[in-house]
Amino acid sequence: MKKTEKTTYSLDFMRRLLKGWSSRLGFILLALIILLCLFGPFLSPYGVNDIDLQNMYTGPCMAHWFGCDAMGRDILTRLLYGGRYSLLLGLSSALLAAVLGIIFGVVAGYFGGKIEAFIMRFMDIWSALPGMLLCIMISAFMGAGFFATVIALTVGNIPGGVRMTRGQVLAERKKEYIEAAESINGSKMAIMFRHLLPNVVQPMIIITTMSIGSMITMAASLSYIGLGIQPPTPEWGAMLADGRVYIRNYPFLITFPGLAIALTVLALNLLGDGLRDALDPKLRD
């Protein structure tokens, strides 16, 4: 009996996504990191803020795999706990930036004329200040904390998405299905978000996946220079900021948090590369 393979779009998509070894590695790595950050803290015998002055600056050993920091807090536990902050920061700000970018981009591309000119000129002004600088300013403006940092990261990263989406819409809006929708007097909202959106959203999916990684890095840089999330909170960048004074004597204090960021971003980038290959219709067989 011949076995017929079941193919739905999502199955087919997953198969294509996990075809290459690099995207497979990224997928596994990311799943592992997410699971560890979700459940890891429950497995650890130590609390996040358990101060243990007997174990100040203890190097990596059996009891404390990644060592202890200046207050004897277990670094591995803090890393796992802090991963929640870092991942959530990256995810929420990347998604927020993507949504806003798509909305402005679709509106600018679809309406054209004065509205487009206004939005695009505004984006020009916006991006005259490179992302990180804007993040620093907004972060100073909004103050410290999780929510403020999400806003700072989001605001700094909107213009790219707007440009991208607008370009896609411009290529798409002259096609027949849009003309058909317009000729049956479909509402502008429906045309923009029901008909145009699904056809222009693909590149944004790839960019957003990649930007989760860069947002995590930016959040860490912000905490490192003393803005964003502040030290007692175990965010990865804040842990780096905490440990940098001890670089000479206790380098493990900055090695592990940085490694955590690097691995997470690496996983996201590998996955993003895989997504690009899987979604690119030119390469689909």
Add this chain to the structure above:
Amino acid sequence: MGRYILKRLMTMIVILVCAAILVFTLMYFVPGDPARLQLGVDIPEAILQAKRHELGIDTPYIVQLGKFLYNAFLRFDFGYSWKYGVSVMEELIVRLPRTLMIGIPAMILNVLIGTVLGIYSAIHEGKWQDSITMVIAMVFVSAPNFWVALMFILLFALKLNWVPAFGIENLQSYLLPIICSALPGIAVNARQARSSMLEVVRADYITTARAKGQKDRVIVRKHMLPNAMMPIITGVAGGLCQLVAGSPVIETVFSIPGVGAYMLSGVNLRDRPVVCGCVVFFALFTSLVILIMDLSYAFLDPRIKAQYAKGR
């Protein structure tokens, strides 16, 4: 072409002014009383009021904004630092060479090594040279810049003692900052250059060139490079802007008193003239980079050049 450049320059000035207004407004509404930040907590109201008058922040927003724009764009004067009382422009001129000492070599490394690596790996597509280059590029795209810098300090400065770890005592101390600023850009450019070269490889005119028996070297130089150049230039310009934007972080890591560190100290002390001065300066740099990028598109691509010639 001349008319186009002129038009672009005008747009650039408008954008700069708008960016300056944006920054000024942000810093104006930042929470915290500047006078209190300068003088301390237990200060009588009268003295605070005098300080506010001295700093010129007792006038309405619109008056302050007008004064700032007039001074910044017509007299090239950003005022005096609230904290230190030093002219921001003079301080910028002192600090600029230090930032450029990092930025310019990093930029050159960025363009040269990044592009060459990308082309190299595109030519060897699928072979081990390609894989190794791309894996290394992926690692440096992913690892946070400032953490790589810390690790390099640990290895090359503290363990091996080849270069000083912090400060700007001698020329060697610029070595690590330059390399660390250049690395992510090199990695991004290598990836960009590789993928745009690969896109070109599959084009029909390359097949034609091969079919007529053209030498590989000539094909790469004459047919592939010019066509692959556009995305590469976009990548290089993006990298330059990243370099500028990253300078506050990298200068913090290496304790280099450059423009980025100056801006950051301004942000932390709510020192509005300092922040506005630095940001306008950064924005000027970014706009210039984008302008040069657009012009080089026209220079490289005859199709775009023809559009300008028609007087667009």
